[in-house]
Amino acid sequence: ENIFDRSRMAPKTPIKNEPVDLSKQKGCTPERSPITPVKLADRPQPDPWTPTANLKMLVSAASPDMRDREKKKELFRPIENNEQSNTPDSLQYDMVDDNTVDEFEKQRPSRKQKSLGLLCQKFLARYPSYPLSTEKTTISLDEVASILGVERRRIYDIVNVLESLHLVSHVAKNQYCWHGRHNLNQTLKTLQEAGELQYGELMALFQHKEQDWEYKFGEQKKETIPESQDRPLLDFPEPDCTSASASSRKDKSLRIMSQKFVMLFLVSKTKIVTLDIAAKILIEETQDTADHSKFKTKVRRLYDIANVLTSLDLIKKVHVTEERGRKPAFKWIGPVDFPGKTDEPKGHSPMSNPLPGMQRGACAPYQIQATGKQRFTRHASFNVAQPCEGSRRKVSSEPSSPHQKRQACIVNSDEHCSKMINLAAVCRQKIAEDTRTCATETTLNPGKNPGTTSPLSFLPVPGDFDFCVNTLPQAVLPVVQAGVPSISLQNGVSSQTLHSSMPATSKTENGKPTLLPNQPFLCFPSSSLFMLCGDLQENNLRETPPTTEDVGNKSAEAPAAVLPAACQKHSSHKCASPSAPADDEEPAAKRQAMEQGDVPLSLVVPKKSFESPKAESTPGSGCTSAVHLEAFHLDLASPTAPLAADKDCTRPLDSQEQEKCPQNKDLDEPSPGKEHICKENASQPFLPQYIYVQPTAGLSSCNFLFPAKQAPSAISLTASQLPSLSVPCVMVPSAALASFPLVCSATIASPVSPVSDGSFTAAASMNFSMSSLASTTPVFVGTTAMVAPKVPPAPSVDHQQPTHSTLHLSPVLARSCTAVKLDSPVCMGHPVTLLKLQQPSSAPLTPKSIRPACHEAFFKTPGSLGDPLAWKKNEGTQTRNASSVQRRLEISSTSPD
């Protein structure tokens, strides 16, 4: 045979392929064949063939080429479509030298035949997926290499990836132990958790970027300490490794890269990750500057990894079509839910050790990350509460203008920042693109759900990016923000473009009636508050300006210089919080989203939030906060842009922005408690701290909400305000005020209930959700009351109002509910508006309390007034309580505390 081969080969052209044959030939000469393949290849033959060849020879001595060939054939065939594979075989046997060319060609393995993926399949074919626990299969690199007829180097490529998933472990030189897929799910789970921590944030960054940014920045700069923390996210592995394992060398980057890559999938809502995004993320982490060459190299490596993962049936190649064109991407087709897995993203303590088996380097990156993340999340959850870092620091430090800070941060953090930025930018773009684009992929759905897709979960956050970016840059976003939530998101998304214009319009955009379509809201970012101007009209314009300001504020915290610190913190917190929450939530969201569709594109996340479900989901606990946030974001977005994506993205920003606002006083707090407008119900849930005032559409009046939120922590302002529950807020009723009550109308929603998202928007806006914030006090109640009076109009309301008043106290929910009721009947007026109003109303109430409860309860059943009462009670308590969040939750339930 050998001879034949030679003959064939020789005559023709020495093809690379040939080597194998040659080796075989060599094989003939046993001498050389040392077991370990030496580079010797040189040997006699001209062909340098690889040493492995010799080995192969030896190995295969028993079953020489034939096998290989056969194997190859077999393997290939299935794999490849071509017939060629066959031919070669035939050739072998039949062939004559003559066949030569054709045959050769045929024989010569086409590139595909030599692909790493194919090789990996062959490799895997040799071992049982689920080996008996008892038996241990050892893998000899040399042996395998020779058997498979490849260089050892290639085997390393495969083994490294397999090792990253713990399918094999390195036991000794040249020796690997085959574990099979028994622990695959566990490993994936671990990776997912770790990924959420790490990437969650990153992603978040991307998606939420702003938050993250600020978050990061803030922390880092502010505190150096944090740095390490931050790092975790990115670097995680190395550090640990280094210390721990002392991993030397660069080490196993392929292994680590593989894990990270897998994490991205697991964290991605859509389960689709485009190569470029992955590369960017990985590069980023890596640190360095990513130059083009690096990027290229990364991509190459990713292809290597992807080939192996594909062979494992964990991913498949797909294409995501974006505006720009189609981009290569991979979709996760492996297990998604891991039973035991904790769902909660946040909490995990992944650290423990994700990878059971890892021996070597396996330092799990996770750990580190985890840490950092956790923190984040927490923060996120409550701005106030946890603010720890950010706020505190900030406070102390300088709070001057937010902008400055940011910038400064940026500068300082610089790298991170820059990276972040870049990434964010990238993400955005992608997102935007994605959004727009549809996924074409075979697999994917073309669906494009707008929202959905982004490959990474990140996307959703887009807003963040912008935010961040903008901020840094300057911020411009604002406008969008003004647009309000929806807009903001969009902005964030910027790339998407979404709605940039939207701001005001956003509502319209949606088309969703709900919002008031045109109602413009004004949001005042002031700190806590938002002002919504409800005018239906478009006051937007006017509003806009403010918004802008807000925006600016956002970035900065402009408002009060004083507060600045606080603000900053807030901002940071907020950001963080939002993000964090987001992260946490995201997972869920993602999941959901994911579930929903594959959309390739990013963005998916938020949407859900809109829906009540989210709120529900979130509910609870601390998590909730996070969730809220997300929801929040979403909500915001939703209003305007129905598109989830957009919304999502933007949202965050908005909130942030809002926070900034200066206004106030309260504002500061505001920041903490962002108030969002939630158009949607969803928003309800979370909303942060701000209070909105919505005017009804028609109404000119504007309402203001002040955030109560955090009183405690928060800022002084709050305190003042809050002191009692309500406090701070001021409402301006005007007709508008009425609206608030109207807000209740939100109730309207009732019908819809929370739901409606689309529509909600308006409502949403109303929502504010301060609750989340914390605020504590819901406060508003008073407002409500106030309203009532004014509102007389709504007689119907009246009854409620009374309630309200009482209610007011109660947390948001109650309010909302109440309000709703009232409204509905009464208010009236603008139905649409009403919806919006509702929220507002709620908002007024108390942002804080509202939050959690709100979400769910609210929307869903506005009706139950009873609650309100309860609320009142609660409120009282609440007020006391600082922790808004909890309360809120409680509130919702009833009286929590």
Added chain:
DNA sequence: CGATCCCGCCACATT
């Protein structure tokens, strides 16, 4: 022409 990615040089680690 961009997407893939094979191939193997070469550096670093380990023995």
Added chain:
DNA sequence: AATGTGGCGGGATCG
């Protein structure tokens, strides 16, 4: 120094 590992990127193929 030999050998094990594996980063890395040129450049060939593929589509």
